Amino acid sequence: MSDNADDDPAPAPGSARWWLARETDARPSRQRADGITLRRILDAALLVLQEEGADALTMRRVAERLDTGAASLYRHIASRDELVVLLVDDVIGLPKSNPIQATDWRQRLIRTARNLRGHLLQHRAVVPLITAAQMIGPSSMRGREAVLRYLLADGFDPETAIRIHMTVTHFTVATVQLESRLGARTASERSQLRALFAAQGEHGLSLVSDHAELFAAHESDTEFEFGLAALIHGFEHLRDPPNA
Amino acid sequence: MSDNADDDPAPAPGSARWWLARETDARPSRQRADGITLRRILDAALLVLQEEGADALTMRRVAERLDTGAASLYRHIASRDELVVLLVDDVIGLPKSNPIQATDWRQRLIRTARNLRGHLLQHRAVVPLITAAQMIGPSSMRGREAVLRYLLADGFDPETAIRIHMTVTHFTVATVQLESRLGARTASERSQLRALFAAQGEHGLSLVSDHAELFAAHESDTEFEFGLAALIHGFEHLRDPPNA
DNA sequence: ACCTGAACACCGTTCAAGT
DNA sequence: ACCTGAACACCGTTCAAGT
Numbered sequence: 001m002s003d004n005a006d007d008d009p010a011p012a013p014g015s016a017r018w019w020l021a022r023e024t025d026a027r028p029s030r031q032r033a034d035g036i037t038l039r040r041i042l043d044a045a046l047l048v049l050q051e052e053g054a055d056a057l058t059m060r061r062v063a064e065r066l067d068t069g070a071a072s073l074y075r076h077i078a079s080r081d082e083l084v085v086l087l088v089d090d091v092i093g094l095p096k097s098n099p100i101q102a103t104d105w106r107q108r109l110i111r112t113a114r115n116l117r118g119h120l121l122q123h124r125a126v127v128p129l130i131t132a133a134q135m136i137g138p139s140s141m142r143g144r145e146a147v148l149r150y151l152l153a154d155g156f157d158p159e160t161a162i163r164i165h166m167t168v169t170h171f172t173v174a175t176v177q178l179e180s181r182l183g184a185r186t187a188s189e190r191s192q193l194r195a196l197f198a199a200q201g202e203h204g205l206s207l208v209s210d211h212a213e214l215f216a217a218h219e220s221d222t223e224f225e226f227g228l229a230a231l232i233h234g235f236e237h238l239r240d241p242p243n244a
Numbered sequence: 245m246s247d248n249a250d251d252d253p254a255p256a257p258g259s260a261r262w263w264l265a266r267e268t269d270a271r272p273s274r275q276r277a278d279g280i281t282l283r284r285i286l287d288a289a290l291l292v293l294q295e296e297g298a299d300a301l302t303m304r305r306v307a308e309r310l311d312t313g314a315a316s317l318y319r320h321i322a323s324r325d326e327l328v329v330l331l332v333d334d335v336i337g338l339p340k341s342n343p344i345q346a347t348d349w350r351q352r353l354i355r356t357a358r359n360l361r362g363h364l365l366q367h368r369a370v371v372p373l374i375t376a377a378q379m380i381g382p383s384s385m386r387g388r389e390a391v392l393r394y395l396l397a398d399g400f401d402p403e404t405a406i407r408i409h410m411t412v413t414h415f416t417v418a419t420v421q422l423e424s425r426l427g428a429r430t431a432s433e434r435s436q437l438r439a440l441f442a443a444q445g446e447h448g449l450s451l452v453s454d455h456a457e458l459f460a461a462h463e464s465d466t467e468f469e470f471g472l473a474a475l476i477h478g479f480e481h482l483r484d485p486p487n488a
Numbered sequence: 489a490c491c492t493g494a495a496c497a498c499c500g501t502t503c504a505a506g507t
Numbered sequence: 508a509c510c511t512g513a514a515c516a517c518c519g520t521t522c523a524a525g526t
Contacts, residue, residue, distance in 0.1 A: 016436035145449040174418025192260035230478025
């Protein structure tokens with residue numbers, strides 16, 4: 001009789017329903033004879049991703065690293081999509097971030113965002129795989145709790161605190177994500193970029209062409225710091241209750 | 245003797261070198277007998293994407309729409325990657341945006357960003373395919389020229405203007421991108437989300453659990469407007485020369 | 489000269505057959 | 508009962524054979 005999706009037989013990997021089902025089913029999953037575990041699959045997948053690139057992340061290749069066939073992986077995960085979701089959450093949770101010491105909420109927000117950015121940049125390979133759907137896994141939840149704690153302690157009301165947290169987190173992930181496929185820019189790539197901007201004059205885009213040098217010089221580190229500083233300036237106007 | 249990549253035989257689709265090579269080779273590409281053109285391929289691809297989803301965007305399926313075989317597409321594009329890059333730039337360029345009327349740079353920035361967001365939301369299917377690499381195609385370049393024009397006219401120095409443009413554009417695209425895989429949230433999905441947040445109490449995350457309702461209620465429209473307002477507040481502090 | 493069917497080297501996933 | 512080789516239904520891309 002239900003017309004919602006609560007009884008959908010197969011929730012999409014990464015969705016709230018999927019994570020919930022996962023908590024419920026959290027059976028210890030009796031040790032298999034062959035010694036293959038979810039942990040080993042995730043480790044193997046991360047290695048494939050880092051060493052061979054995104055295109056190489058196939059069930060067959062991961063299985064190869066574990067000296068078995070692709071079919072064997074299906075005893076531990078239901079699909080390749082699940083593997084990706086679990087891998088992303090796993091990597092997001094890796095940094096045993098030492099608690100952030102700072103007296104000021106602005107400083108704590110900035111350091112938290114920089115920590116996340118630094119961590120993501122160290123794991124560039126997984127960044128393109130991150131979607132909002134995956135940012136509700138256990139690792140993301142732990143990060144949320146910590147940020148929420150200090151924003152509330154600093155006098156923000158819960159609604160504003162959550163909005164600030166979401167905005168900064170999404171901004172940080174997104175900045176890394178949009179730059180991740182460009183990779184580290186070589187001098188040659190930068191000069192190609194300058195040439196491309198300069199060439200736009202031929203299509204009547206004189207301003208883009210005139211400032212080709214500045215566009216080519218644009219650094220995503222700078223953009224991140226600039227945007228983060230602007231956001232935090234903006235948040236001060238929205239503080240509640242005002243510090244008067 | 246060159247140790248840079250300028251003579252790399254096959255630049256990656258979407259890279260500056262690739263776009264540059266495309267401008268140079270801009271031969272009119274003599275009409276084929278069968279009437280298949282790049283234009284028709286892009287239109288067919290967009291239809292496949294919108295009607296059948298991301299997984300259906302295969303060379304075979306696009307070719308089917310044009311009553312031919314996959315091999316025939318390779319006379320017009322070099323690879324599937326090229327198709328995706330061209331499709332994304334094509335869609336970004338679609339809106340014949342009527343020039344934005346506003347007296348204030350803040351208002352113009354806000355309307356430009358909202359226009360872009362609205363346009364992307366109307367073409368959700370292509371959003372996950374956007375990367376920074378594609379945002380240097382001809383359509384993006386045209387948008388850049390327009391934004392740059394009014395920021396410079398409003399007294400920003402070129403470096404700041406470019407930074408503001410890049411930050412707002414990336415923020416806007418990224419916000420849509422992170423939410424795009426969640427799709428329109430149904431009441432059921434929202435209640436699942438609330439349940440997931442509420443369940444975090446069992447893992448010691450009491451703040452996340454206590455505010456489950458607020459997290460589940462979080463709207464990406466609100467986040468977008470909140471972040472955009474905060475960014476623009478922040479930009480005012482960085483204006484150069486100051487309006488004194 | 490142009491076009492494309494058929495083939496190649498892959499995929500994710502399933503399941504019958506083995507242990 | 509558990510595991511997995513082999514098969515199925517797909518991919519993107521190539522190229523020899525056709526027109």
